[in-house]
Amino acid sequence: MKIKVCGMKHPENINAVSQCEPDFMGFIFYKKSPRYVLDKTLVFAKEMNPNTKTVGVFVNSPISEVLEIVQEYNLNFVQLHGNESVDYAKKLYNAGVNLIKAFQVNKNFDWDKIKDYKPFVNYLLFDTATKSYGGSGLKFNWELLRNYKEEIPFFLSGGIEIDDAEMIKEIDLPQLFAIDINSKFETEPGVKNEELVNKMINTIRMKSKYQVNDKGFYGEYGGAFIPEMLYPNIKELQESYEEIIQSDSFQEELQALLKDYVGRPTPLYYSKRLSDHYKADIYLKREDLCHTGAHKINNALGQILLAKKRNKKRIIAETGAGQHGVATATACALMGLECVVYMGAKDIKRQAPNVARMKMLGASIVPVTSGSQTLKDATNEAIRDWINNPTDTHYLIGSVVGPHPYPDMVAKFQAVISKEIKNQIKENPTHIIACIGGGSNAIGAFYHFLEDEDVELIGIEAGGMGIDTPETAATLALGSQGVLHACMTTVLQTEDGQVIEPHSISAGLDYPGIGPQHAHLHKTKRVKYSNITDQEALDAAHFLSHMEGIIPALESSHALAYLEKMEIKPTDRIIINLSGRGDKDLETLTKTIKE
Ligand SMILES: O=C(O)c1ccccc1NCC(=O)[C@H](O)[C@H](O)COP(=O)(O)O
Secondary structure, three states, rough: OEEEEEOOOHHHHHHHHHHHOOEEEEEEEEOOOOOOOOOHHHHHHOOOOOEEEEEEEEEOHHHHHHHHHHHHHHEEEEEEOOOOOHHHHHHHHHOOEEEEEEEEOOOOOOOHHHHHHHHHHOOOEEEOOOOOOOOOOOOHHHHHHOOOOOOOOEEEOOOOOOHHHHHHHHHHOOEEEEEEEEEEEEEOEEEEEEHHHHHHHHHHHHOOOOOOOOEEEEOEEOOOOOHHHHHHHHHHHHHHHHHHHHHHHHHHHHHHHHHHHHOOOOOOEEOOHHHHHHOEEEEEEHHOOOOOOOHHHHHHHHHHHHHOOOOOOOOEHHHHHHHOOOOOOHHHHHHHEEEEEEHHHHHHHHOHHHHHHHOOOOOEEEOOOOOOOOHHHHHHHHHHHHHOOOOOOOEOOOOOOOOOHHHHHHHHHHOHHHHHHHHHHOOOEEEEEEEEEOOHHHHHHHHHHOOOOOEEEEEEEEEEEEOOOOOOOOHHHOOEEEEEOOOEEOOOEEOOOOOOOOOOOOHHHHOOOOOOOEEEEEHHOEEEEEEEEEHHHHHHHHHHHHHHHEOHHHHHHHHHHHHHOOOOOOOOOOOOOOEEEEEHHHHHHHHOOOO
């Protein structure tokens, strides 16, 4: 969450507060405010550290005056804090000004009036309705924010004080982008208590215990156990990825692609027949409806934009079920980049339709004939290629695995799934269920619910022929701590550390490791992990096809099959992440049709 410190006035105080690196600093250009800027304030604002964006706050000022001030002091944003009309916002926005439109909220606030401003603002700000417009030190009832249904991110403002930090972190509205602090942090109007501001910033920014730490670890899992040749490349990626992917220009491009190219948001579909059958409310998050047929495209597009920003010309990828290979080939075609996909020879045979699609999209496919000829071996070969081509090549990893920062980066790109779910539901589900190979669709579906301890999160591994047989891919059920594909995680391995060949009917789950965040979520017991056999997954695929007219991927069928194992209560609201569609599995599925 971002932080804006508003109402700055005195140079020494600005200097001190800027040491805490707030994301935004606000300067008041409203003459009636006791925080109205001084000439020397503005000189200072011009030289602000670029990590802190400057915001000029105006109340019903003439447009020409606003434009003059923006230009003279290089303001990054203008905050309209009065009764400025849509037409007023449009004129400024069309003149190239980045806008934050503030609204004064009370119980009579008409949330519909925001709609008309949407095309012309970057952010909204919700403040308490008072006669003085702002800086009142008064809070409004934050429950009212539940009425906000638009997608534009907003700043929460109005009387925020240090003791509110924990409560703010609990607010589960995905559009909550930043908080705005002001009078409750002052020793006098326009003078902030630097220590208190610092404390607030640190508390708000403190990372969740379920997310990656500054060293790239989730508890004892994660890290980057990489060969020396890759060190400069990975280091540069670690240092730059967050700034690049959080930048406005990156997000604008990505969000536009997700909407217009992928077809997001994907529906959260209430399955009436499944609900009747299981006597509870069952919803399917339809990632199978994404362009290319699975959630993998969310990450492929994110990483391809990142690769472009880092001037990479060549993309390599590994693939198991072929969904990630197809997503990568698609993204490369879209961006005009060379694409090489490593795929196990066994997977090439069992996922023929996806192999054909990748070829159609112009990708070169390299068959991997070592080991079990599946995903693990394809990943080994992709890493080998990367070591040989560290500078011009981006390795577009398809799951929340690999060296830091990949698990976190891929999780952030897939988090769009749970972000949308949060917008699509009125109240939290009781359960979210997702299948797990490396674990990217599951992390995506869980991400924004990790702090909501009332939601039971369930990850389903591939049990294969059963976890009491050697033919299984149930890593968390049977594995132990070890390093696989450059990160510390849980691995299916012998006592002396040799990786055991996994087995699953579904190529996308046929992996002997798991993302380090899942290993941590397993250890901390935040997520419950279980497993489903090949046969149970097949049965679930046929069942959904007949019940809903939706043919699911074999991977997603593992999550669906878990419904048979649960003790379901009539009050349950269960979301299954339907990560992909089953066209690629038709050969396997049709062989098992019962006449
Ligand atoms: O701060 C002011 O004096 C002010 C006066 C008139 C219009 C806007 C003003 N401030 C804008 C802000 O963004 C404030 O931070 C916001 O109103 C919250 O202030 P507070 O209630 O003091 O936390």
